[in-house]
Amino acid sequence: xxxxxxxxxxxxxxxxxxxxxxxxxxxxxxxxxxxxxxxxxxxxxxxxxxxxxxxxxxxxxxxxxxxxxxxxxxxxxxxxxxxxxxxxxxxxxxxxxxxxxxxxxxxxxxxxxxxxxxxxxxxxxxxxxxxxxxxxxxxxxxxxxxxxxxxxxxxxxxxxxxxxxxxxxxxxxxxxxxxxxxxxxxxxxxxxxxxxxxxxx
Amino acid sequence: xxxxxxxxxxxxxxxxxxxxxxxxxxxxxxxxxxxxxxxxxxxxxxxxxxxxxxxxxxxxxxxxxxxxxxxxxxxxxxxxxxxxxxxxxxxxxxxxxxxxxxxxxxxxxxxxxxxxxxxxxxxxxxxxxxxxxxxxxxxxxxxxxxxxxxxxxxxxxxxxxxxxxxxxxxxxxxxxxxxxxxxxxxxxxxxxxxxxxxxxx
DNA sequence: GTCTATATGGCGATAGAC
DNA sequence: GTCTATCGCCATATAGAC
Numbered sequence: 001x002x003x004x005x006x007x008x009x010x011x012x013x014x015x016x017x018x019x020x021x022x023x024x025x026x027x028x029x030x031x032x033x034x035x036x037x038x039x040x041x042x043x044x045x046x047x048x049x050x051x052x053x054x055x056x057x058x059x060x061x062x063x064x065x066x067x068x069x070x071x072x073x074x075x076x077x078x079x080x081x082x083x084x085x086x087x088x089x090x091x092x093x094x095x096x097x098x099x100x101x102x103x104x105x106x107x108x109x110x111x112x113x114x115x116x117x118x119x120x121x122x123x124x125x126x127x128x129x130x131x132x133x134x135x136x137x138x139x140x141x142x143x144x145x146x147x148x149x150x151x152x153x154x155x156x157x158x159x160x161x162x163x164x165x166x167x168x169x170x171x172x173x174x175x176x177x178x179x180x181x182x183x184x185x186x187x188x189x190x191x192x193x194x195x196x197x198x199x200x201x
Numbered sequence: 202x203x204x205x206x207x208x209x210x211x212x213x214x215x216x217x218x219x220x221x222x223x224x225x226x227x228x229x230x231x232x233x234x235x236x237x238x239x240x241x242x243x244x245x246x247x248x249x250x251x252x253x254x255x256x257x258x259x260x261x262x263x264x265x266x267x268x269x270x271x272x273x274x275x276x277x278x279x280x281x282x283x284x285x286x287x288x289x290x291x292x293x294x295x296x297x298x299x300x301x302x303x304x305x306x307x308x309x310x311x312x313x314x315x316x317x318x319x320x321x322x323x324x325x326x327x328x329x330x331x332x333x334x335x336x337x338x339x340x341x342x343x344x345x346x347x348x349x350x351x352x353x354x355x356x357x358x359x360x361x362x363x364x365x366x367x368x369x370x371x372x373x374x375x376x377x378x379x380x381x382x383x384x385x386x387x388x389x390x391x392x393x394x395x396x397x398x399x400x401x402x
Numbered sequence: 403g404t405c406t407a408t409a410t411g412g413c414g415a416t417a418g419a420c
Numbered sequence: 421g422t423c424t425a426t427c428g429c430c431a432t433a434t435a436g437a438c
Binding site: 031032033035036108111112114115116117118119125128129132133136153156157160163164166167168169170171172174175177178179182183187188191192195196 | 232233234236237309312313315316317318319320326329330333334337354357361364365367368369370371372373375376378379380383384388389392393396397
């Protein structure tokens with residue numbers, strides 16, 4: 001949605017500032033959630049006043065939307081695997097989980113906001129509902145291709161496998177955030193996938 | 202921790218009042234989380250002033266602790282199965298998930314608060330860390346007994362199975378709260394358990 | 403583009419009357 | 421046991437100077 005043609009002149013500085021704000025926004029919303037995180041604190045982190053921040057984003061909701069968009073852009077790079085090969089899609093997902101272990105802030109952001117957003121009146125509710133529906137159909141399609149090659153364990157339904165895989169990933173994140181020594185998110189994910197397929201992962 | 206000997210006289214009314222407050226607390230903390238939920242709103246729901254509520258609970262944190270304790274008391278009844286039979290313990294867990302489908306408020310409370318409490322400075326952080334550790338060892342022990350009877354699928358580690366089962370349950374709750382039509386929590390849990398064992402569930 | 407100042411309102415906690 | 425009143429703090433958003 002960002003205008004892409006003009007990153008020069010004084011707009012370059014503005015774009016940089018916006019980016020700084022979004023990074024700080026990830027940190028603050030990660031730790032306190034959206035409702036309790038304050039744009040004041042985000043502003044202080046980038047060394048400006050709260051009113052100064054609101055020059056770049058009309059209001060708090062718009063800032064949240066921009067934060068979510070940035071997060072999406074970043075993690076989408078990981079899912080760009082071979083679209084034809086279902087197993088490769090799943091492997092890409094596991095690589096994403098592995099990468100997530102190195103950026104606790106992003107995991108915290110997702111976990112905190114997705115739970116908060118289960119409330120129907122939350123400003124990110126529709127975003128998360130849509131996102132889960134999309135991810136679900138994406139992973140279901142991958143398992144369907146795996147099944148078509150006869151590599152899905154007998155009695156396993158692709159859609160159910162997708163829901164289960166997403167659940168395992170989210171649930172493992174929660175356990176990991178509560179106690180980082182308690183679980184290896186990627187390993188737990190691999191364990192689950194191995195139960196679902198008949199070939200080497 | 203409640204004094205159990207004296208539910209008569211004027212204390213009976215107080216105990217009833219406390220209970221009312223806790224029920225309303227579940228509703229409010231479910232919807233808005235602890236940080237954004239206000240004791241003012243809880244008070245209004247039971248028809249009293251905020252100061253009146255604070256006669257029963259010294260402060261907001263103490264109210265949260267009491268809410269969590271009540272929730273624990275309620276769900277503990279479901280885990281009282283046959284301690285010797287590992288599979289029966291798992292079945293009890295699935296019955297609990299089934300029951301949860303009928304009380305969205307409790308699911309919301311757990312999902313919202315556990316995510317919020319991943320922040321180390323959250324007043325319920327220690328509670329959730331301890332609770333997950335306890336549940337984990339409880340379920341691990343169940344899978345160990347299943348394994349001892351030769352009913353665990355080959356190559357499955359009891360501790361890993363426990364972590365995975367907890368993850369599936371938590372993750373399914375999140376999907377269910379975001380879209381109640383998208384998933385059957387108990388069925389998804391059963392699907393996972395069937396992958397882990399070699400006998401009928 | 404960033405600031406100060408301010409309007410407006412919600413919060414938790416306490417003091418003290420009844 | 422419950423209330424009203426109030427204190428002190430923090431929040432978002434806006435107006436207007438520079």
